[in-house]
Amino acid sequence: MFSIGILLSLYLSVQYGMRSSEKMCEPITIPMCQGLSYNQTIVPNLLGHTSQREAVMKMSFFKTFHILI
Incomplete structure (x- = not known):
């Protein structure tokens, strides 16, 4: 499980770095x-959101889910 986390982190780092000209x-x-x-943010972000609206x-999904718990 730990190695999956490391691989995912590495993948996201590479993907994030490759698109630096688009940020x-x-x-x-x-x-x-x-x-x-x-007070500043970068889009697209590490989660792949292309806008703050997204x-x-x-x-809002997670906020609703949190209220249900």
């Missing part, structure tokens, strides 16, 4: 993410 910094616009120790839609 763009932008101000954080997601209300629940404002007030962090940083990230919000994915987060």
Whole structure:
């Protein structure tokens, strides 16, 4: 199981690094993410979200799931 985590981390690092020319910094616009120790984000991010709007839609699923638990 540990080796799967290492391989996944390596894969994500390589994929993230390969697309460095496609990345763009932008101000954080997601209300629940404002007030962090940083105010910029990069898209696409490590999870593959291509916009902050997409990230919000994915987060809403987990927020709903968390309330159910």
